[in-house]
Amino acid sequence: MHFLPTIAAVFIYWLIVGLGGSVLIQFTARHLFSSIFFFSALGSLLLLVTACLALGQTSSHMIIPLGIPGYPFYCHLDALASFFLILLSATSLGTSLFSMDYFQDLSRREMGLLSLQYHLFLCSMLWVFIAADAYSFMLAWELMTLSSYFLIVGFKSDMQTRSAGFLYLLIAHAGALAILMSFALLLPGEMHLNFAAMQHTAITPVTANLVFMLALAGFGAKAGLLPLHVWLPEAHPAAPSPISALMSGVMLTTAIYGLIRVLFYMLPSVRSGWGMTLLGIGLLSALFGVIFAAMQTDMKRLLAYSSMENMGIIIAGLGLTVIFRHYGSAIAALALAASLLHCINHAFYKSLLFLGTGNVLHATGERNLGKLGGLIKSMPWVATLMLIAVLATSGLPPFNGFVSEWLLLQTFLAFPSVPAVELASVLALATAAFILTLALTAYVMVKLYGVIFLGQPRESQLTHAVDATFWERAGLLWLTAGCILLGLLPGLLLQPLLHLTTQLLHLPASTMTLQARYNPLIVSMVMLIAAAIITLLVRLFSPVKPRRSAAWNCAYPVKNARMQDTAEGFSQPIRHIFSLFLRIQTEIPGVADKMPHYHFNAEDRFWSALYLPLVRIASKCATAISKLQQGKISIYLTYSLATLIILLWWVL
């Protein structure tokens, strides 16, 4: 069956909903704004069903006669694209449902902007996944960057948001340029822009290396890999929460999609050196991301760094794929499937976390962890669903994060099968770094959840925080259900994924069996049965009803909310261990200080070591060039004359 027309229909439908909504909301009642997102959620649902059906089918193509004459838009829908469309539709279904109630306090102008840009953003991501030629891919890619840029800067006009948006735009465009160049190198002799033609280009090893490096730089900028990560912690907190959820859950993975396309679809073969590069950059990004996440005091910045960590993990998985593919091992298919599974798992739990912080932000107006606390009493819905998200993010059984991390660990463990013992040793060390990252994630998540939801409220107004409303709950519940379902029944998605990756990597369709198994259903059932029996037995043997009293706290009489750890306090041990790698400024009050004020700031060393010098060089060049501009018409006339003479001399 041909599914591409349906997907194109969803594209047009979203476009109509976005455009129509932004016009109509100017004239109709404001409360109708939520219905726009209801229609958009319907589109997501249709897309989800279609993409699920298309996952097992053979690939199909379509040519849309738009664009420049002679270069129509090529579209394709293969298993890889279908998988990413599932990811997009599932996440956007959650964010759209959530958005129905979330954006009630915007002005009409902002509602119009949001409706248009939100749907353009969804459309552009859909287009990225189905674009089958370099031209329309770049168009879609740029549309994605621009629409998300307007979503970041459109709702707040303070300096910080503006500069965050500028930084994002700058790095995104540098990245797009690198992608464009890598496509250009892959072009066959005549101008065939579609990917299928680029596949058969004969390229030299040097060119192949160059294509790889450019693609890594370009897509790495979008995924937030080291050292192009600086926009991520700035842009995510600036955007409204549902937008951050989409950016983090889906937009970052478009980079993974693009990298997979270039690596395994367009380039004829892969080298183990590329694999080591990907593995190294991925693991460094992951470690860096999680250490910085531990330092953060702003909840959305913390989540942004955590996204960087997850992207690093996925890139490391791609690195493993390349290494094992180079040696022709069937493990490569498993590594790629695990990475893809981690993409969708990350999309579910990270968008859930971002939406949850949106609720907290709405209810309290506070993004700073130091001013939250105790919200589990006033916001039980958000607190319970966030607990599941936190457990899933930490990679704990039986939730979805654990499944992909289990699979990745299994592929890491295949390192003794690599013939070169030096490479195997490096992989062993990489395994250790990977595990360290995973362990630190749990620390970060306990900090996030504990400081926001547990303990006593650190400010008095927190006791009146309101819980999520109906549609917000619906969005959160959908994403939570995904976290649980993908955790309990990973086979549903893993089987088609393994099929997909075996074909993509041109591996023989072997029935690869792992020696070890993990059955989440049985494990969670045993745990639940054990918990039920314990509860029953305890009821039986200890029937006394508990009594409520003040907290004991070692009989220490003074108990106030300020004695709890803040986010800074909680991350102190981590800061202590990694102090070598961080640039920390602390301001500790003296003994006699009447107004004691504690302040600390962990700065990204990349700013001072890489970006600030770059900025300095750029502004120096600009000053040098500005000497040309004298503001006198006679000088400009001289320039024109000189140019004319030089051109004439050139021609003659």
Next chain:
Amino acid sequence: MITAIIIQIIQSLFLILLAPLLTGWVRQNRAWLNNKNGPGLLQPYYNLRKLLMKQPVLAENASFLFCAAPTLYFACMCTITAVVPVLSSQLPFTQAADVIVLVGIFALARMFLALAAMDVGTAFGFMGARREMFVGFLAEPALLIVLFNAAIISQSTSLSAIVIALAAQTTLNPGLAFAAVAFFLVLLAENARLPVDNPSTHLELTMIHEAMALEYSGRYLALIEWASALKLLNFFALGLAIFLPWGIPANHPVITVFFAGGLFILKIMIIGFGLALLETMTAKIRLFRVSEFLMGAFVLAILAILLQLWVGK
């Protein structure tokens, strides 16, 4: 299959019921080594009964998470009793959960306890949670790498396969010797033993585990204490399964199961005495030395893997 499941259940019950006895044995040995009479081997059981009878006192602002955490913690530890081969190496549950799942469940249990400790919002609770997560962040990778050492030898992460492969080994594997040391260090840290934490005091500013359980009383405390005892026993069983796997039968006529149980108790007694001896001779280290202590374990475990790669080939 039916017999296997029955043995599975018997093993879990055996470990759950035996756990307080191990705590009693270690405490009794420590008392003897200090020239004291000691409270007797069964004292932990009496304590548990006393706690179960008492009326629990909850802090005013304790939430549902606080009340559910002890049960979940205990349930996690019970699940682990089903993963580690003790009475038989052919446990059906090892088909559903391997060593990575085992470490995951340990981490899940830690997470519940740490979150519950933060729930009441006292300074001690937060301190305990922070320190516990800190120790866990260093101990968990070391534990996983130790287990990977065994998994590389048996080429499988399933504990059944590991026990069978390691029991069949006739020569001493040099990598495993390093891993054993690393495992012991992790065991000390994970179970709040000296020199990382002192199990016999609380009301100390340096406490870790006790600080988390400080607000608990009555049956909640009973569950936490029992589960902690079970955690120690689980770690013992895991260590024995990997480093001293001899005597765990692969097939199960009833008699061998009894034999395995007896042998297990004997091994536990010897190692428990060793633990008591070590705890009598060492002092607690500073909290920030703990990171060096555990990093040492982590590096040892990695060295063990490299050794296997280079010597094995």
